[in-house]
Amino acid sequence: MDQNLIVNLYKQQFKIICLYLVKCGCSISEAEDIVHDSFIKAIEYIDGIDIKNLSSWLFRVAINKYKNSVKRGKIINFISVDEDKFYEQLTGDVTIEDKILSIEEGKEVIEVLKSLSEEDRVLLIFKYEMELSYKEIGFLLGMNENKVKTYLYRARNKFKERWINKDER
Template structure:
């Protein structure tokens, strides 16, 4: 295996994958451990992975390690989103212009987001919280940009639908 490939991959992907895991509820130290373990696995098994798919393979390895970590620890997977910009972007269509997001609305948004299937939740986090481009998301997930756009469109619509249903129940 090419040593430079691993070094370049580490420089490009470490921060993105770590931040994603943290946004999914992983602690900073656990996220770092999971990403380091994923790179160790990459060093061991990368010979069998095509160069075009290395980024998405590594991302999937890290996510799977996180899922296994949660199963072992019996931790409930919640999305930890603390950035007001994310809430504003998601809730903008549903709030009166100029209204300040309250803590209650932020919790409702988080609850709606956590209620989505994992693929949709991941796409929304990668696009709106981590502000990755369609191309970057495609590389991480191993799909083309057009598919990212399509799936993201579906994820946004599902979020809107669930958001409206939850708001109908409460008022």
């Protein structure tokens, strides 16, 4: 496999993976370090990686490096989203009253997100916070667009269900 492929992929995916890691709780410098390390690892293992899965492999390596850093206590784990925007996109039209209440509900949005599986959380953040297309999400996660749409539909429904039932916990 050509190392130029890695360089081109690095240029395309660096910002997306960094932004996702920042949304997960990394500082910008930590996210950049993790992504750099992931690309170095890709270069080391270039011959054993299927070219079709390279992008999703890099994303998974970066996420695993992030998780290991959180476990070792090097990174404090929190989710950073624009709560107003996220809530509005998931629940539809928002009235002025809802907008005022959403300030108070911001922490609850994050708690509901944290209660979801990692896969569901990743899909929702990619789609509604980072505004990636189905194609871009599929490319990062190694899925076809139809599978992304199906999984995102399920994740959205889980979020809505938990949002409705959040006061019962």
